[in-house]
Amino acid sequence: MRPVLSVVLGASLLLVGCGTRSTDFSDLPGDAAERAKLCFGAAQTFRKAGADAGVDAAELARRQSIESEMREATLIDDFVPAGAWEAFDVEANRQLNTGNWLLDLNRCKIGYGIGEPEPLPSLPEDEGDRLFVCAMASAIKARGSDVSRPIILQHDPQGFHFAHMLVGREGVDRLASRMTDVHRAGGRILLQGAVDSFVDRCVEEHPTAALDHPVQLPEEEPLRAGICSYVSGALIGGGADNPLRGEYLPRVERLAVPLGRAGEGISPAELRLLEQEIEKKVGALGPSTSIFAACEKAYLGDASIT
Known part of the structure; x- marks a missing residue:
């Protein structure tokens, strides 16, 4: 017969392994309610973005499962009263408009121990398309979802740079053509949920876009x-x-x-x-x-x- 202590200890370890998740909230808000709202909102947005993008039934079911797991793990229902879900949805939409909900979701999945992080979207292969996404993502990072007018690229220092790199490559008329439906272009980027990741990779590929990049002006006048x-x-x-x-x-x-x-x-x-x-x-x-x-x-x- 096994010693009683071994039996009890073994049962305890089994319960820990089956009934709890490993959690690490170091990269998330310290307040439980704030953390729950951020993470469940990100999971909810992940599911909605998939539906809006027309993902297949299996993928949509997977996203719904992640949303359900996040609901359970965060105890979100303890923090959002029954009559306050409309206000919560408004806040979740604000999260969508920051364009970084997928990055939030990955931090939350790691924090609550819910599966593997989601793969981040890639930049376009075509260099012109790539520079345009860099310009738009930079402007969204600076201005949020307020990207309905072409002038937003002029008002963001990094967006200005990427836009003019594109002008140097394709000409000003081509940039103007790309900007004819700037609202839809911005919406596509927001729906991918990784604006900051886009900007980081764009600056990594084009170091001249860094805000602290030293500029050497031409000497000749005018x-x-x-x-x-x-x-x-x-x-x-x-x-x-x-x-x-x-x-x-x-x-x-x-x-x-x-x-x-x-x-x-x-x-x-x-x-x-x-x-x-x-x-x-x-x-x-x-x-x-x-x-x-x-x-x-x-x-x-x-x-x-x-």
């Missing part, structure tokens, strides 16, 4: 002044809808005087040629804010505003 004027316009254009305008308007005004002197005497014909060259050159330099900082240093020196 090209350098033209680039600085072009970027200045991007940083303050769009009125109150531009989140960069408040910070950059006084800086642009200060830079305008030396830029005006550098651009004196250019004929209209020269200006048209210069504009075409600027659109191509800008895409090789970096984010708009980094270019502008280099412009301040070039024209204002120690008097530049940092």
Whole structure:
């Protein structure tokens, strides 16, 4: 006969192995209610996104199973009263609009010990499509789901850079064509739930897109002044809808005087040629804010505003 202690210990280990999950909440909110809402919301969005994308019945059933497991593991029903589910759904939709719900889901699956993390979506193979996704993902990261107008690429420094890389590759008309249905393009990216992952991979592939990338401006004038004027316009254009305008308007005004002197005497014909060259050159330099900082240093020196 086995010793009583061995029997009890063996039974206890069996119960632990079968009845509980290994949990690790170190990468999740510490508050149980906040964590439950985040994680169940991510699982719910995962299921809804699959339905919206038209996944097959087996995949939809798998997603429903993950949602059910997350419901049980998080004890979400203890934190959301019966009459508060409508408000919870509103919050879950907000989570969808951040574009990172799949990343949240994977953190939650790891945290609650629910299966393996979901594979992250890949960037398109075609380089033009890839750069466009990089531009849109950067803008979504900066602005959330407010991507209904093409000007959003102008208002995000990294989105500006990727968009102008695309202009250098395909021309401005092709970019304009891609932007004709910017709302739908943004929606497709949001539905993949991995905006931050897209941006990280885009910057890894194109280090010039890093916000701290040092920019080397061309020395020749009036090209350098033209680039600085072009970027200045991007940083303050769009009125109150531009989140960069408040910070950059006084800086642009200060830079305008030396830029005006550098651009004196250019004929209209020269200006048209210069504009075409600027659109191509800008895409090789970096984010708009980094270019502008280099412009301040070039024209204002120690008097530049940092």
